[in-house]
Amino acid sequence: MIARYLALSALLACSTASLADEYQVGELLISQPWSRELPAELPGGSAYFSVHNQGNQADRLIAVSSPRAKKSTLHTQAVSDGMLRMQHLTAMDIPAHSVVTFKPGADHVMLSGMEQPLKAGEQFPLTLQFEKAGTVEVLVSVQPVDAQSSNASAHMH
Ligand SMILES: [Cu+2]
Known part of the structure; x- marks a missing residue:
């Protein structure tokens, strides 16, 4: 009984996580917001x-918070x-009809x-404001250092 309950809740947790990875506002689809773990001495x-x-229609990302x-x-x-x-x-x-990707070493x-x-x-909220589509809040997932591509290391703030 307990095992069955645990299996069910694991399943629910998984499906929630995959849904939360994609967000829609107007005609825009925002997917896989992520960040990376940083050493404690870096403040950004x-x-x-x-x-x-x-x-x-073309749109523009005009503000983030x-x-x-x-x-x-x-x-x-x-x-x-x-x-x-x-x-x-x-x-x-x-x-219009394109994908813009923000990634390490670029935007x-x-x-x-x-x-x-x-x-x-960790997950934290990030609000994206688009000129035409409006505002959407997404959840950013913080990834461990191992999971990142090698060119991710170059950027220091
Ligand atoms: Cu920067």
Whole structure:
């Protein structure tokens, strides 16, 4: 009886987790918001996700915020002249019928001024504000360092 109950609740927990990985606002589908665990001495972090614009109209991501950080900003990052440079973006274009992916080494949401470091397994809310589609709150899952791609290590805040 107990074993059966446990199996059922595990099943429910799994299906909830997979549903929570995708969010819809208007014609936009936001999937797999994630972040990575950071050493305690770093006061900031980054959040990543992808936005699929299923509509015929271009949209723009114009603001981000999270209660987990004092400040959340849109950043882009690229190597130029052998140097890794980060740049603050005021908005990110989300063209019609396309997928824009925020990922390590490229575009990301930068979180600064966090009182507690990000811990693997933690989830925290992030609000994305789009010019046309409106506002959506997603849950960002913090991944352990091992699960990340090797190019994730380059970005320090
Ligand atoms: Cu950054």
